[in-house]
Amino acid sequence: MPELPEVETTRRGIETAVTGRRIRQLIVRDRRLRWPIATNLEIVLAGQQIRSVGRRAKYLLIHCERGALILHLGMSGSLRLLESAVPTIKHDHFDLLLDSGQSLRFNDPRRFGSLHWTDGDLKQHKLLQSVGPEPLGDDFDGRYIHQASRGRRVALKNFLMNGHVVVGVGNIYASESLYRAKIRPGRRASSLSRKESDRLARAVKSVLASAIRVGGTTLRDYVGADGKPGYFRQKLYVYERDRLPCRVCRAPIRKITQGQRSTYYCPSCQK
């Protein structure tokens, strides 16, 4: 599901309501996420104050007094802010009950999401220690892409989705970024010129930033903290547009498979 824009939209959606609040109680209804929720987490969290809400890659970081929660939304997860009395629905796996009377409620049909706790250095955490740069940060630019792609035989689409190269770019935004950069997804990463690397870096940044501006992309399950979908789907140029005319040149969009995932591109606009 959620790629970087959806996680960032969720972060912004809960930040104000959550910062400075105390956790009254963690209520777990199903511990079976991608990794089981630790059995002592209820004890650990009770009474802790939330200091801030951050994000690294596609992980939401809920910083507390004595450590941090590391939450991943997986493919189908969403986190909503609700009055805690609102009845639960199917796949509502846990609630973080706050002293405001509101709840952060996690719903995830496929259970690929995860919830971890750490009281150590976040950068050293197993899930975060080897992740690449943030795509919207200054250290992600054409120079970086060009350097990182030297000698890499993988297809560009897979290269972009590799979290060691850059984080946050998933299946939708990888296709969309390559479209905007006018580069074919099947080319080897090593074939990128310096000029193309510049275009690609700019494309990744602008696609992600535009998506964040409208609350992300909702295909099926995703909703923001307010329960509303994201509207970037209407602005997709290639994703899920197999055989439909390219919005720019009218040539039919093509769908191919790369690394067992669907890729979409315009055979005429992208070289």
Add this chain to the structure above:
DNA sequence: ATGGGCACCTGGCTGC
């Protein structure tokens, strides 16, 4: 190191 494929899981849709 690099690349490729699998696994985890539920639900929605298609076609017979």
Add this chain to the structure above:
DNA sequence: TGCAGCCAGGTGCCCA
């Protein structure tokens, strides 16, 4: 209506 098969915003892990 039922059911099999395929597909879906991710990513850690195992193998060559």
